[in-house]
Amino acid sequence: MSSYTSSEEDEDVASTKDSPDFSQPWELSDVVLIVEEEKFHVHRCMLAMWSPVFSKMFTAQFKEQTADEIPLPEKKALEIKELLQVIYPSIGKTVREANYLFLLNLAKEYMMTKLTKMCESFLIGKLGERNFHCLILLRVAQVYELKDLEKACVDKAKSMSFNWLKRHKFYNEINIRNYRAIVEEKIENVEDDIMKKDREIKSLKSRVEDLQSQGEKALQELESITAVIAFAVGRPTSYYSSVGFDSSVSRIEKEDKFKNLGGLLSSFHSTLKRISHEEEAAAASREDLPDFSEPWLLSDVVLVVEEEKIHVHRSMLALWSPVFAKMFTAQFKEQTADEIPLPEKKASEIKEMLQVIYPTIGKEVDEGNYLSLLNLAKEYMMTKLTKKCEIFLVGKLQNSHCLEYLDVAQAYELKELEEACIKKAKSESFGVLKRHRVYEEINYSNYRALVEAKRTEMENTVANMKKENERLSGQVQLLNDRGNDARRDFENLLSNIAFNMGITDISETIDRKLYHIRTRADQQFKKLHGPLNTLWTSLKQISTEKPIFVLRGQLF
Numbered sequence: 001m002s003s004y005t006s007s008e009e010d011e012d013v014a015s016t017k018d019s020p021d022f023s024q025p026w027e028l029s030d031v032v033l034i035v036e037e038e039k040f041h042v043h044r045c046m047l048a049m050w051s052p053v054f055s056k057m058f059t060a061q062f063k064e065q066t067a068d069e070i071p072l073p074e075k076k077a078l079e080i081k082e083l084l085q086v087i088y089p090s091i092g093k094t095v096r097e098a099n100y101l102f103l104l105n106l107a108k109e110y111m112m113t114k115l116t117k118m119c120e121s122f123l124i125g126k127l128g129e130r131n132f133h134c135l136i137l138l139r140v141a142q143v144y145e146l147k148d149l150e151k152a153c154v155d156k157a158k159s160m161s162f163n164w165l166k167r168h169k170f171y172n173e174i175n176i177r178n179y180r181a182i183v184e185e186k187i188e189n190v191e192d193d194i195m196k197k198d199r200e201i202k203s204l205k206s207r208v209e210d211l212q213s214q215g216e217k218a219l220q221e222l223e224s225i226t227a228v229i230a231f232a233v234g235r236p237t238s239y240y241s242s243v244g245f246d247s248s249v250s251r252i253e254k255e256d257k258f259k260n261l262g263g264l265l266s267s268f269h270s271t272l273k274r275i276s277h278e279e280e281a282a283a284a285s286r287e288d289l290p291d292f293s294e295p296w297l298l299s300d301v302v303l304v305v306e307e308e309k310i311h312v313h314r315s316m317l318a319l320w321s322p323v324f325a326k327m328f329t330a331q332f333k334e335q336t337a338d339e340i341p342l343p344e345k346k347a348s349e350i351k352e353m354l355q356v357i358y359p360t361i362g363k364e365v366d367e368g369n370y371l372s373l374l375n376l377a378k379e380y381m382m383t384k385l386t387k388k389c390e391i392f393l394v395g396k397l398q399n400s401h402c403l404e405y406l407d408v409a410q411a412y413e414l415k416e417l418e419e420a421c422i423k424k425a426k427s428e429s430f431g432v433l434k435r436h437r438v439y440e441e442i443n444y445s446n447y448r449a450l451v452e453a454k455r456t457e458m459e460n461t462v463a464n465m466k467k468e469n470e471r472l473s474g475q476v477q478l479l480n481d482r483g484n485d486a487r488r489d490f491e492n493l494l495s496n497i498a499f500n501m502g503i504t505d506i507s508e509t510i511d512r513k514l515y516h517i518r519t520r521a522d523q524q525f526k527k528l529h530g531p532l533n534t535l536w537t538s539l540k541q542i543s544t545e546k547p548i549f550v551l552r553g554q555l556f
Contacts, residue, residue, distance in 0.1 A: 019085070019090065023041070031068065033070055034071045035071075051111060051112045075106075083103060086099075086115065095118050095119050100123065104116065107144075124152050127152055128156060133170075134152075135165065135171060135173070142178065153178075158185055179444070179451075187455070194461055194462065194465070204472040204473065219269070221535040222272055223245045223248070224531050225531040225535060226252070249269075261493065264493045267489055292351055293308075299313050300314055303339075303350060304340065306347045310351060345376075349372040352369050365389050367396070370408075386414070390414045390416055390417050393408065393414070394416060397417075397421065406422070406438070410446065418446055419449075425453075426453040426457050483539060483542030487539050490535065497532075514532060
């Protein structure tokens with residue numbers, strides 16, 4: 001840590017100017033501490049009050065009980081003097097940046113709990129300052145078991161960026177208990193945030209679909225209106241619906257009374273169209289297999305397990321296991337023995353292992369045997385059998401039991417299975433993982449790998465959600481803009497219809513113009529009121545402006 005600041009030096013001068021330096025007897029001092037050949041004259045009672053170690057030294061049957069001088073080997077004179085200046089109330093020097101580490105060391109050695117608490121209180125007050133980063137102090141708290149400081153550091157770290165924490169030199173010094181306390185809440189908060197944003201994105205998608213649906217409806221309504229205009233001479237409704245839009249526009253353009261509407265209708269139709277069509281292995285049977293209960297095909301040794309005799313081949317065992325290979329080739333009694341006992345083994349498990357390793361039998365690893373096979377493979381150093389079990393487990397891995405298999409992978413050092421389990425586990429919510437019975441068994445290395453994988457996945461999820469949010473927001477905005485274009489087209493169309501009716505006041509509102517068509521128009525124009533009013537309702541839905549939420553890009 002850094003040296004004293006000038007203000008600290010001033011305080012030191014003030015606190016020690018008239019204070020004893022312990023270099024000579026003073027105020028009934030009754031014992032001398034010898035440190036690096038320097039003598040400190042102190043009081044037994046003062047040391048005993050602060051330290052049960054000194055208390056026992058001065059009251060029990062130790063030589064120090066009556067000694068005039070007590071050597072403190074391997075201590076530094078400056079540090080002992082600083083300690084005395086802090087614990088003597090007449091001096092009252094404070095804990096500070098320059099002394100707290102060695103004071104904690106001395107407090108730990110001499111069991112000076114009050115001094116430890118003084119150091120802890122000082123550090124909690126300094127937490128967050130430039131030289132007192134939470135991970136620096138968390139490391140101190142872990143070493144000296146300062147629970148209050150530990151909690152304060154963890155709480156501080158929770159509010160900091162995970163990437164920023166990772167770059168700190170003491171990141172790897174966080175113990176697993178504190179690491180869990182820091183990351184679990186952060187991850188669960190991000191998971192909740194992602195779920196919330198996912199709901200908002202689904203709402204946006206629903207909004208896009210609704211706008212497109214309204215556009216489709218408006219398109220049909222416009223085509224119906226166009227047909228009514230084209231055949232405003234009294235054709236039945238069934239006839240209107242049987243005529244296509246282009247045919248209707250063509251007929252309108254031939255009629256003097258309505259020809260000015262043709263281009264408007266085509267433009268309007270094109271606008272609505274853009275809104276409504278926006279982008280969218282088999283083994284031999286058990287009866288034919290040897291059961292190892294009697295000699296077969298040149299078998300040359302018998303394994304005795306639970307008083308059962310199992311006839312096997314030395315060469316087969318030696319090929320799979322260096323333990324058996326050494327047993328049969330080195331100077332061991334098993335080299336020439338006809339029978340080899342395997343104590344504390346189960347006959348059923350040994351036979352299961354043999355059925356797997358004998359190529360003519362070739363039994364597969366399965367849910368019922370992989371654990372016993374792994375145990376035997378570990379004991380007899382059968383790396384190929386271990387690999388067969390690992391391949392089976394990786395192939396069977398599912399999210400529902402990824403932590404079960406991770407527990408197995410840790411126990412038998414199955415690195416590929418560990419990686420596969422972590423890859424699967426990262427897609428589970430932390431709440432689900434924490435409720436699993438083996439969650440607490442995850443070792444620190446795998447726990448950190450899981451957190452890193454989950455953090456990366458969540459960052460990718462957030463990035464993808466941000467892109468989707470931007471795409472959908474842009475799409476909603478585009479549809480709203482086109483809805484506004486459609487409103488203008490509609491108003492223009494309505495103005496022209498009103499003009500054809502003899503209404504020349506173009507400043508009237510759309511609702512007033514619709515009212516005129518309903519109340520004042522002749523029969524052929526009255527037929528337009530219902531379809532126009534329905535279309536106007538649809539257009540208001542499309543062009544209504546609603547706020548679009550903005551997704552934060554960095555959640556973790």
